[in-house]
Amino acid sequence: MRATSLLRAVLGLEHTRVTGFELTETALVVDVAPTSKVAVCGGCGCRARHVYDARERRWRHLDFAGVEVLLRYRLRRVDCHRCGVTTELVPWAEPAVGFTREFEDVVAFLAQRMDKTSICQLMGIGWETVGRIIERVVARRGSANPLDGLTHVGIDELSYRRHHQYVTVVTDLLRGRVVWVSPGKNADTVRRFFDELGSERGAQLELVAIDMSGAYIQAVREKASHATLVFDRFHVQRLAHDALDAVRRQQVRELRTDAPDAAKILKRTRFALQKNPWNLTQPEHERLALVQQHNQPLYRAYLLKETLADILDHRQPNVARRRLTEWCGWAARSRLEPFRKVAATVMTHIEGILGYVATRWSTAISEGLNGKIRTITRRSYGFHDVSNLIAMIFLCCSGITIALPRKVPRMPELRLSPS
Numbered sequence: 001m002r003a004t005s006l007l008r009a010v011l012g013l014e015h016t017r018v019t020g021f022e023l024t025e026t027a028l029v030v031d032v033a034p035t036s037k038v039a040v041c042g043g044c045g046c047r048a049r050h051v052y053d054a055r056e057r058r059w060r061h062l063d064f065a066g067v068e069v070l071l072r073y074r075l076r077r078v079d080c081h082r083c084g085v086t087t088e089l090v091p092w093a094e095p096a097v098g099f100t101r102e103f104e105d106v107v108a109f110l111a112q113r114m115d116k117t118s119i120c121q122l123m124g125i126g127w128e129t130v131g132r133i134i135e136r137v138v139a140r141r142g143s144a145n146p147l148d149g150l151t152h153v154g155i156d157e158l159s160y161r162r163h164h165q166y167v168t169v170v171t172d173l174l175r176g177r178v179v180w181v182s183p184g185k186n187a188d189t190v191r192r193f194f195d196e197l198g199s200e201r202g203a204q205l206e207l208v209a210i211d212m213s214g215a216y217i218q219a220v221r222e223k224a225s226h227a228t229l230v231f232d233r234f235h236v237q238r239l240a241h242d243a244l245d246a247v248r249r250q251q252v253r254e255l256r257t258d259a260p261d262a263a264k265i266l267k268r269t270r271f272a273l274q275k276n277p278w279n280l281t282q283p284e285h286e287r288l289a290l291v292q293q294h295n296q297p298l299y300r301a302y303l304l305k306e307t308l309a310d311i312l313d314h315r316q317p318n319v320a321r322r323r324l325t326e327w328c329g330w331a332a333r334s335r336l337e338p339f340r341k342v343a344a345t346v347m348t349h350i351e352g353i354l355g356y357v358a359t360r361w362s363t364a365i366s367e368g369l370n371g372k373i374r375t376i377t378r379r380s381y382g383f384h385d386v387s388n389l390i391a392m393i394f395l396c397c398s399g400i401t402i403a404l405p406r407k408v409p410r411m412p413e414l415r416l417s418p419s
């Protein structure tokens with residue numbers, strides 16, 4: 001078998017001939033050419049009649065047994081009747097890209113699973129290159145119309161780069177996948193989503209789950225007034241958790257001078273107070289009992305937090321409405337300023353909270369997805385551009401599956417060498 005035939009069989013590139021090779025000090029350079037003689041325009045894919053000139057170009061391909069493989073070809077400049085003068089399209093790579101599609105697919109496959117340093121070491125490329133490759137693979141392999149057929153969506157904000165910057169993430173709650181991501185977290189960001197969705201697809205929306213941020217509420221009310229607005233239950237509970245902690249800190253401050261020992265005990269109750277009662281350890285139970293005996297305001301705050309969680313477990317909106325209203329009255333009379341504020345917020349947003357009770361939908365349906373995105377954000381540290389991060393979120397959370405280029409060598413017709 002001739003070496004070029006062997007290379008062709010092993011590389012297995014579609015519509016590609018192998019015409020020669022050279023072993024340099026650093027790489028195996030394989031001369032290739034498209035099987036079709038007619039040049040194709042890189043802009044529109046049409047056949048191009050006129051060829052101007054050609055210049056040698058190289059494309060990085062997958063390593064062969066640890067040896068770097070480069071494809072070499074004299075790329076032609078063509079005159080297309082639509083696009084003017086462009087370069088021709090080759091079967092093994094995207095226009096103006098120095099890597100083969102198979103190489104890029106492997107990088108993307110790894111990026112779905114691996115940290116950046118390992119990818120860079122394994123593939124022998126820089127991190128910024130990884131970012132650009134991911135963007136191209138997402139454009140190539142991602143859903144062409146991710147916003148089609150949406151009925152239940154969750155809108156969440158996500159901080160990145162040490163919490164100074166935000167992206168807004170829209171999730172298809174039924175399919176559990178990300179469908180839209182954009183920098184920013186204000187009303188305009190959400191309006192942009194609805195504008196891209198358009199009125200026809202927007203009319204199909206049945207439910208929008210958000211956290212209680214004013215910016216999101218305003219935009220959703222404007223743009224999807226027909227859809228049921230649901231507030232994330234965990235966000236509602238987080239308000240109570242924060243209020244409870246504010247009360248605890250206030251009590252510690254007040255006791256510090258008069259009763260330092262009592263203050264010390266309260267300091268150690270933070271986790272016991274925040275936890276679900278059924279998860280408490282024995283020492284935590286004992287700490288809570290101490291709070292109950294010695295600090296009435298803090299214990300009241302604890303009961304308020306627990307009762308709110310209990311109300312949100314209800315499944316009948318009528319019962320939940322009555323109990324939520326009672327809860328707000330109790331919180332307002334509690335003489336605990338943080339809880340009076342929570343009560344005011346709950347009363348203002350009661351319809352959306354009951355929306356959760358009636359439908360049980362929450363942005364946290366995609367809780368697993370959120371965790372995944374957070375991991376990605378950490379792994380993507382050092383991406384210079386937010387577009388890299390967005391591409392990474394799509395790569396990992398929008399249902400893109402990448403098949404590895406595993407194949408059996410395609411045997412050419414057997415040709416016995418003359419010697």
Ligand SMILES: [Zn+2]
Nearest residue numbers: 041044080083
């Ligand atoms: Zn063209």
